[in-house]
Amino acid sequence: MLEYSIVAGILFGVFFGFMALGLNLIFGVMQVVNLAHGDFVVLGGYLAVIAYSAGHINPVVSLVGAFVLFFVIAFALYFPVIPRLTRSKDPEMLSLILFFGLSQIIEALDVIGFGNNPRSLPLAIMGAAPWHFLGQSYQMAWVITAIVSLVMIGATYLFLYYTRIGYAARAIMGSREEAAASGLPVAQTSAIIFGVGIGLAAMAGVLSPFMIGSVDPSTGLGLTTIAFAIVVIGSLGNPLGSVLGGLVYGVSVMLMQTYFSSWSDLVPYLLLLIIVLAKPSGLLGKGVRNA
Amino acid sequence: MALLAVSSLSGGYGTLQVLSDISFQVEQGQQVVLLGANGAGKTTLLKTLVGLLPTWQGTVAFGGEDVTAAPTSRRVKAGMAFLSEMGVIGTLTVEENLKLGAYYLPGSEARRQLDTIYQQLPLLKEKNRLAAGSLSGGQRKVLGFAKALMGRPRLILMDEPSSGLAPVMVNDLLHLLETYRTAGPAFLIAEQNIKFLQGADHVYVLDNGRMHFDGTPEELDADAHIKAAYFGLT
Numbered sequence: 001m002l003e004y005s006i007v008a009g010i011l012f013g014v015f016f017g018f019m020a021l022g023l024n025l026i027f028g029v030m031q032v033v034n035l036a037h038g039d040f041v042v043l044g045g046y047l048a049v050i051a052y053s054a055g056h057i058n059p060v061v062s063l064v065g066a067f068v069l070f071f072v073i074a075f076a077l078y079f080p081v082i083p084r085l086t087r088s089k090d091p092e093m094l095s096l097i098l099f100f101g102l103s104q105i106i107e108a109l110d111v112i113g114f115g116n117n118p119r120s121l122p123l124a125i126m127g128a129a130p131w132h133f134l135g136q137s138y139q140m141a142w143v144i145t146a147i148v149s150l151v152m153i154g155a156t157y158l159f160l161y162y163t164r165i166g167y168a169a170r171a172i173m174g175s176r177e178e179a180a181a182s183g184l185p186v187a188q189t190s191a192i193i194f195g196v197g198i199g200l201a202a203m204a205g206v207l208s209p210f211m212i213g214s215v216d217p218s219t220g221l222g223l224t225t226i227a228f229a230i231v232v233i234g235s236l237g238n239p240l241g242s243v244l245g246g247l248v249y250g251v252s253v254m255l256m257q258t259y260f261s262s263w264s265d266l267v268p269y270l271l272l273l274i275i276v277l278a279k280p281s282g283l284l285g286k287g288v289r290n291a
Numbered sequence: 292m293a294l295l296a297v298s299s300l301s302g303g304y305g306t307l308q309v310l311s312d313i314s315f316q317v318e319q320g321q322q323v324v325l326l327g328a329n330g331a332g333k334t335t336l337l338k339t340l341v342g343l344l345p346t347w348q349g350t351v352a353f354g355g356e357d358v359t360a361a362p363t364s365r366r367v368k369a370g371m372a373f374l375s376e377m378g379v380i381g382t383l384t385v386e387e388n389l390k391l392g393a394y395y396l397p398g399s400e401a402r403r404q405l406d407t408i409y410q411q412l413p414l415l416k417e418k419n420r421l422a423a424g425s426l427s428g429g430q431r432k433v434l435g436f437a438k439a440l441m442g443r444p445r446l447i448l449m450d451e452p453s454s455g456l457a458p459v460m461v462n463d464l465l466h467l468l469e470t471y472r473t474a475g476p477a478f479l480i481a482e483q484n485i486k487f488l489q490g491a492d493h494v495y496v497l498d499n500g501r502m503h504f505d506g507t508p509e510e511l512d513a514d515a516h517i518k519a520a521y522f523g524l525t
Contacts, residue, residue: 171391174380180343181375182391182438183367 004136005258009251011138011146015211017234017246018149019204020227021156022197024242027231028173029193030086032095036103038223040070040198042110044205045215049119059121059206063148066202074198078191086176086190103220110217118214126210141210148207152200153243159196160239169193229268233275235282244283292355294319294446294477295340300349302339303500309335310500313349317446317477317493322468324488324508325481327497333481334376336497337448340479341373342366354445368395370445372476376454378435381424385415388423388434392441401441408437411470429460436467446477453484461486 023037044066051057051065085091085098127140160166168189171179180186208223209215230249234241252271256264275282293316303309309332317323327333338344340351342363350359358366363373372392379388389408393401409416414430415437423434432452439447453461461484468478469490480487481497488494488508496504496517504517511517 167387167390168394171380171383171387174382175377178375178377178380179391180363181338181341181373182394183341183364183373184391184394185364 001258003134005254006251007133007136008138008142009254010247011142011250012211012254013247013250014146014149014153014243015142015204015207015246016226016230016249017243018153019201019208019223020230020234020242020246021153021239022200022204023224023227024231024234024236024239025156025169025193025200026197027236028239029169030082030190031091031176032082032085033092033099034197035096035099035224036106036220037099037201037227038225039103039106039110039220040201041205041208041223041227042215042217042220043106044070044202045208045219046110046114046119046205047202048206049121049209049215052121052125058125059210060144060148062206063203066206067199070202071195071199075191075195078194082190082194083187103224107217107220110220114217116216118216119209120214121209123210139210145207145210149204152203156196156200156239165189165192226268229272232282233271235284238282238284241282241284248283293317293352294321294354295479296350296352297340298350300336300339300351301347302344303335303347304344308347308500310339313497313500313502315495315502315505317479319445320472320475320477321492322472322478322480322490323493323495324491325479325495325497326483326485326488326504326511327481328483331497332500333497334450335500337373337450337479337481341371341448343373364395367442367444370443372439372442372444372447374435374439374447374449374452376450379423379426379431379438381422383423384420385423385426385434386419388438389415389419389441392438394442396442400443404441404443408441412437428455429457429463432456432460432464433467436464440471440476444476446479449478449480451482452480453482453487465489 019041023034026032026034047066048059048062051062052059081098085095088094123139123141126144129140130137131140131143160170168179168184171184172186172189176186212219226249230245231242233248234243234245249268249271253264253267256267295317297316298314300313301308301311313336325333325336335344339346342358342361346359350357352358353366353369353371356369358369380391383391389405390401393404396404412433415434418426423431426434452464456464465486472478472490488511491508494504494506494508494511495502504511504514
């Protein structure tokens with residue numbers, strides 16, 4: 001049972017780390033707390049469900065469509081909304097309120113568009129045979145989801161460290177003021193990161209029915225909470241931290257489900273409390289280089 | 292034609308006016324010192340010149356081109372570099388900070404410039420993979436200065452380079468400035484430390500957001516009134 005909890009915890013952890021990545025990127029670059037993060041994940045989930053039920057499109061294909069579509073939506077949303085926030089005296093607080101509102105709007109639109117019933121994808125579309133490892137077997141869909149998540153985390157890392165835009169994004173994360181003083185295109189870079197962050201959330205959403213069973217309009221809030229806990233555990237504003245946070249969360253939640261299953265919903269809150277009391281800057285908090 | 296020509300400029304933060312009717316010039320290759328006490332408006336003026344704050348009234352011309360409404364990126368492309376008090380980004384490595392200064396140079400030119408800087412300042416090469424935040428205050432100033440040089444600017448605006456530095460390090464910094472002066476860029480240095488007057492071509496004194504003196508260091512030295520009023524020197 002212990003091996004099972006740990007291996008499944010790692011598979012889930014990698015996925016949840018990926019799910020939280022976009023939240024962390026957006027916070028890191030523009031100090032905006034996207035409380036609608038989970039709702040964008042849910043929208044990605046609906047996209048996958050509808051693409052599969054209406055056109056038999058495999059979720060792996062939907063991943064690409066979800067990223068492109070939500071990148072464009074978020075990029076367009078950026079200009080009327082975010083510059084006003086970042087110019088204000090308290091962008092964090094105002095963004096909490098604004099994105100809480102956006103979250104409510106998306107939830108309401110979900111109900112109108114897709115109804116209240118949970119929607120799911122059959123696990124078997126990712127391969128019916130389970131994966132055997134150390135005497136235990138795991139759903140193939142979990143393994144594939146974890147692999148896709150790892151690939152996307154790696155791609156995000158390469159984007160941040162080996163492209164011009166990623167480099168500008170890291171400079172802005174380090175100091176928005178100093179980046180602007182150096183003449184970097186702060187607004188354009190932020191808009192692209194906003195698009196990437198939400199595009200990644202929607203991609204994680206495409207895979208989410210395999211990991212959380214189903215999506216319904218109210219799923220978003222819980223996912224935002226989990227993503228938030230993961231980001232704080234890893235360290236706010238450090239994208240690599242969310243991978244570590246995801247692993248800590250995934251393994252903890254699986255151990256709880258195995259040994260104290262009725263307590264497992266408390267895991268994100270407990271971890272949040274522990275980390276805020278013990279190491280408020282997160283596991284990879286300041287003092288550690290971002291590379 | 293002056294490299295930087297500012298005429299009747301006013302500006303400030305939000306709705307708070309800090310600068311009024313400021314006119315001055317920096318010629319090619321000159322070292323110009325903008326002297327003023329804390330709160331005189333030095334930082335506000337530099338930030339307005341580089342486009343981080345809007346110009347309310349008046350004009351800013353750089354290299355003969357009117358840049359009054361241009362964003363910072365365009366002014367940097369045109370050859371302005373702004374060295375803030377902080378100067379570097381602590382979470383990036385030394386080399387990443389240097390490359391930041393050459394963001395708008397073509398890749399090959401940026402690499403050549405990086406090699407030149409490493410030759411001139413071997414300390415930075417030694418530490419090129421360390422986070423800039425792990426450097427000492429003096430090393431960080433050197434890095435900031437090198438970062439400003441990386442883009443081959445025609446004018447470097449420096450905001451209080453001496454702040455937070457021990458006197459002996461201020462001398463090192465002055466020495467570094469001296470080395471680079473002959474190499475080309477003009478410097479506009481906002482300071483309250485009068486040590487920076489040595490070697491300066493021109494001095495402006497800023498007080499309460501207005502220019503109160505315009506002349507050479509020798510003329511400033513001869514002006515007992517200004518010296519007494521602003522620097523408590525007799």
